[in-house]
Amino acid sequence: MTESEMSAIRSRYLGVDKKKRKIRKMNDRKFVFDWDAQDDTLNNESPAAAGINRQGAQIMFGRGHLAGLDDTGPIASRRTGDVQLADARERRQAAKAGLDERHWSEKPLEEMRDRDWRIFREDFSISARGGQIPHPLRSWTESSIPVQILEVIEKIGYKEPSPIQRQAIPIGLQNRDIIGIAETGSGKTAAFVIPMLAFISRLPPFTDENRHLGPYALIMAPTRELAQQIESETRKFASPLGFKCVSIVGGRSVEEQQFNLREGAEIIIATPGRLKDVIERHVLVLSQCRYVVMDEADRMVNLGFEADLLFILDRLPSELMEGEDNGEQMDVDGETMVRKGRSRVTTLFSATMPPPVERLAKKYLKRPAVITIGEAGRAVDTVEQKVEFVAGDEKKIQRILEILNSNQYPPPIIVFVNQKKTADMVAKGLQRGGWNAAILHSGKNQEQREAALNSLRTGDADILVATDLAGRGIDVQDVSLVINFQMANTIEAYVHRIGRTGRAGKQGTAITFLTNEDYEVMYDLKQEISKSPISKVSIELAKHEAAQHKMSREMKRKRDAEDEG
């Protein structure tokens, strides 16, 4: 590739505007790009391997819902191509520093480190807490799902687990209670049905001696439609395994449902009102029901089913399950606990956690793992997002010092930049201003990275200046403020960045310095901030010409051609 072609790509990558590029053309020899020649990503390594896998992860499943391929989304945009170039460049630098920066999708399971798992969860917008959370599923086969169930999954044609399935299934297979917060359409049914079927498969088969004792598993849902949707999804898995599902919902005669129950059913799907009715008429008992799922629990409570739910849950067996009371010692969040025996496995899915649902969870679930997927737990709700148009590196550094000296945001604070050279320059500027800044970018080796993160944890450093790739999967608590010294190249990268603050229920703040060069992501940024109930789109961004509509690839091409001219 010729130097002028290279220069054209670089200036496009840098997104410089027409006026600047004209000046640059005149003084070409003096201008130094933001990376060293030897870091050039345009040599033989394919950038695709670096970035497409992460982007690929987002193609399959958007944040918490099954997203189709979207050719206007960030995946297709050339900017993503730039991001891949940037990621690839950072990976090359990291490799030179002796760091293994392969994306998790390029690693065998046994080489996955904690940071890879943190990046994996970020890629699928998975967060989980509750102590001793098992790793999420990278694929169906890398799991302890029984073979006969894996064969059914393959027949159904589910190529990849959805985000909620990736995290809920490994936890469910441990027979551990779960609270799942995920949107409708995210694949919750399979997320609770697969562990449920693994559990039932270990129980004695239904015979005339035990079928009258009622179902082994019960799934409750707020409406008849949802219960029937869950029934049809559950049948896909249960029927090939020889298990019977029966739904008990309003709108059907009790006689008909009595008829359907005459041979018993391992799994019952029901709306609480009708189920309570059928129990009171002694048409059904729950004497051997050891697996309970409440789906869309917030809607069940909002529809007035709280009392019915309590009635039903109080009729479940209370004696301990065989072999469960093993007194096994375990460490949960540093506290030694003895695994108490349990009478059942209880899973609760909900899009929100209003007080009545919280009360249900506290009363009927034991040491639940709490899984949050995508939007439900995204920064959008807990991070106040601000934007300031600041042109020039010096002005930006001065502005950061003003923010820091206002003492409005206690350390640690993270400053994100787009290139490693910028990271070094910003850290020096902050140090000149009397602030101790640690640096994290792919030019740093593992020891330097650990030292940087450690200095932040011990308080030796107040600020971490990081690039996107190096900033992925970092585990720094209580970040009060994220500053985007340069706007991220894509809105996904922006959301990952601001997600470093506003965690564990605390509110955080993100301040982004914008310039006219950020025209490609301005519309997406305006949309993202508009979604936040605690943020306001600044007038300057709201009125900016580039924020009025999503820039199609055609428009980007035209604008670049103009710039080239």
Ligand SMILES: Nc1ncnc2c1ncn2[C@@H]1O[C@H](COP(=O)(O)OP(=O)(O)OP(=O)(O)O)[C@@H](O)[C@H]1O
């Ligand atoms: N891993 C997967 N791969 C492909 N399609 C899936 C996968 N999991 C679920 N689906 C499909 O996605 C759709 C939504 O699934 P599901 O009904 O479980 O979503 P949900 O609304 O989250 O669950 P629920 O109905 O329990 O609230 C269904 O058509 C289902 O067949």
